[in-house]
Amino acid sequence: MTEPLVLGIETSCDETGVGIVRGTTLLADAVASSVDSHARYGGVVPEIASRAHLESMIPTIERACATAGVRLEDVDALAVTAGPGLAGALLVGVASAKALALGLGKPIYGVNHLAAHVCVDQLEHGLLEQPSIALLVSGGHSSLLLVPDVTEDVVQLGQTMDDAAGEAFDKVARVLGLPFPGGPYVDAAAQLGDPTAIDFPRGLMTAKDLEKHRFDVSFSGLKTAVARWVERETKAGNAVMVNDVAASFQEAVVDVLLRKAIDACLSQGVGTLVIGGGVAANSRLRAVATQRCAEHDITLRIPSPKLCTDNGAMVAALGSELVRRGRETSQLDFGTDSSMNISKVVVR
């Protein structure tokens, strides 16, 4: 028996993603990004993103089918991001996916974007260990999750108290005169800099903070510290060493994220850490994670960079897992939820 063919649609932010998987085999991951339209605004403009999703939807579905070498009518089930994300953007994807379900007469799952970020790793590294710990870091989220079962039981251990990790990268990039989105530019600059040059603060790491916010993170203090430092140096007439600032900032972010993630693994007795989200493409995060997981005998799973950022393949991967486990599908009247809680994996 061949495994089911699942098409996934993702429109929670500025990427229109359509992915197709068969079982845990990735067949297509078509993405149309409107990021260039947002760059000059220094952030994603929701209305521009929504307009772009509608324009890109059918061409992206066509591209995914062509790449996968399948016909739309061969798809066995649909999955779509129902939240969290930008409300207007989510609606375009959900309306499109429902229309496919209706037109093709196939079942549909409205799924949680965060669970999809975790599940996508199954396309590259096989079925997830149960339980796993997941660290999701992107421009939209910073969450530390305990994942006993990615299809129905995900527990949030911690999250950011202010900015998402990727947001901090964007803001620091702006302070340093680097383009948007900041992640790749800060990463590139940091590779030329000294991560120990400046001792930037590590948020929520004092003993008192750890009592209440053991697995939470905070980046606004760090972001402010970077801005102050740059301002002070500039005022003093010193040349700001952009590469050193980038490297030191990045080191602070990576250090905190991984200390919390490793602590979560050890305290929960979980032997696997999955990292996902756009910031998981950061080279320093990958390097330090590899090193620290090895030190603590934790299995580290990070998808390749293309699957870390928002895409349709991750939604298809979760849809496929839901089919494999025989989970109940969504009714066609499910809604979008821009602040969807991770305790809900599927909306019904």
Added chain:
Amino acid sequence: MILAIDTSVAISIAILDDDLSNILNVEADAAGAQGELTAWYIEGALRERGISVDDITEVIVGVGPGPFTGLRVGIATGEVFAFARKIPVTGVCSLDAIGYAAQRECVVVTNARRKELYWARYDSTGKRIAGPSVDFPAVIAEKFVGYEFIGPGVEIYPDVIAGQNVHLQVSDLVLAHRALVSEALPVAPLYLRAPDAVEPAPRKGTLQPVMDVPGDKS
């Protein structure tokens, strides 16, 4: 059979026989719930009448103008459904449904939010002769002194634009299009407004991008 969808005001769905008889209309005053209910209502309507999706041979969709978020749901639904079924889909100006049904000289007004109204002017055959456009109520009132205003827009600023509230039924949009009164439009929203987005002012004393100065370590 024709499937017609409009979510420019609320939700209006219709299924019509090819000879335009036997109309099934589903209406819901559900502005803001288009995302939840549009596909659900279509599914229910098909089931209730024992119609298979194979029986649908054409889709007609209202392309606004209307509040963008809800409007896009109907357009995405109609467009992607037609794509999945490999059947043709046509866009039609949503206001034409009301203008054509009226069959008298009038100005149709609907809610454009932000203290504005969408409007279009119709002749006695139901043909649009001006608009669609968007303006403040006072501007519209001044432009069309002595005209009859109809449509859901009349209830929002009754002191400025008064008239009869007529609901939009998408089956009328199909009739207008079939009567060659309402022209086919691209299947894309009639936005009539640019997205608001403000470019940030350049930062004072912004540093040079490091990519251009890789050797800036002094």
